Amino acid sequence: MTAPSTQRARCLALALALGATASLRAMADEPPLPPPRPPEFGAPAKAPEAPPPPAPAAPKEDTASTCLGKLIADGAGAEAATAPPASAEGCGIDTPIRLSSIMADGGAVSLPDRPLVACEFAAVLADYVRLVVAPLGQATLHAKVTAIETGPGYDCRTQDRIAGAKISAHAKGLAVDFMAITLADKRRILVERQTGADEASYFRAIRTAACGWFTTVLGPGADAFHANNMHLDIEQHGSSASYRICQ
Numbered sequence: 001m002t003a004p005s006t007q008r009a010r011c012l013a014l015a016l017a018l019g020a021t022a023s024l025r026a027m028a029d030e031p032p033l034p035p036p037r038p039p040e041f042g043a044p045a046k047a048p049e050a051p052p053p054p055a056p057a058a059p060k061e062d063t064a065s066t067c068l069g070k071l072i073a074d075g076a077g078a079e080a081a082t083a084p085p086a087s088a089e090g091c092g093i094d095t096p097i098r099l100s101s102i103m104a105d106g107g108a109v110s111l112p113d114r115p116l117v118a119c120e121f122a123a124v125l126a127d128y129v130r131l132v133v134a135p136l137g138q139a140t141l142h143a144k145v146t147a148i149e150t151g152p153g154y155d156c157r158t159q160d161r162i163a164g165a166k167i168s169a170h171a172k173g174l175a176v177d178f179m180a181i182t183l184a185d186k187r188r189i190l191v192e193r194q195t196g197a198d199e200a201s202y203f204r205a206i207r208t209a210a211c212g213w214f215t216t217v218l219g220p221g222a223d224a225f226h227a228n229n230m231h232l233d234i235e236q237h238g239s240s241a242s243y244r245i246c247q
């Protein structure tokens with residue numbers, strides 16, 4: 001918070017110093033040119049001040065390309081994206097990407113909603129789908145998982161859209177909401193309710209396992225906002241990185 005204003009103050013000081021030097025030079029070189037010139041000399045002095053900001057951005061892009069590079073190397077359909085401008089304080093995504101598919105069991109699991117998420121979150125989600133959702137689907141329902149409806153991911157809003165509540169993990173690109181899972185045999189398993197005991201136990205299993213990957217797991221029964229979706233996020237609760245909310 002203090003950095004930009006400090007930097008602005010430094011820029012101003014430097015601009016004034018350069019302006020003063022320029023004025024002195026102007027006075028020495030061209031004696032008969034009074035008032036109009038100093039401002040003109042002062043303005044260009046600001047130009048060399050613009051470059052510094054891009055410098056700190058470089059390592060961030062490095063991290064993004066590394067995270068994104070790993071996802072793509074693992075077979076995910078993912079691309080760098082631009083987060084929409086934050087419409088409220090606290091909204092914004094670190095290294096935003098669009099995730100369109102995850103490779104699991106030698107096949108692509110499509111994410112038709114192409115959620116906009118932080119790359120860090122996409123990496124956790126991809127592991128969860130590859131190591132839990134897809135293999136458990138194959139084992140208990142004997143069909144490949146082909147698609148997962150996740151919702152849009154990023155959404156600049158408060159928790160459960162309640163005015164004045166804490167900013168949501170969605171507002172940082174650290175969450176998705178599973179709505180349904182589609183299998184290769186066209187079965188569509190809704191989070192809201194499953195058909196038959198096998199589908200119900202499959203959903204129960206992936207929901208329980210999700211707590212090993214995410215810090216917050218909220219599904220049907222947790223509260224009215226999650227009656228038809230399973231919210232998954234990786235936001236840290238308090239100071240403990242191991243604290244979990246699994247309901």
Ligand SMILES: [Zn+2]
Pocket residue numbers: 170175176177230231232
């Ligand atoms: Zn959610």
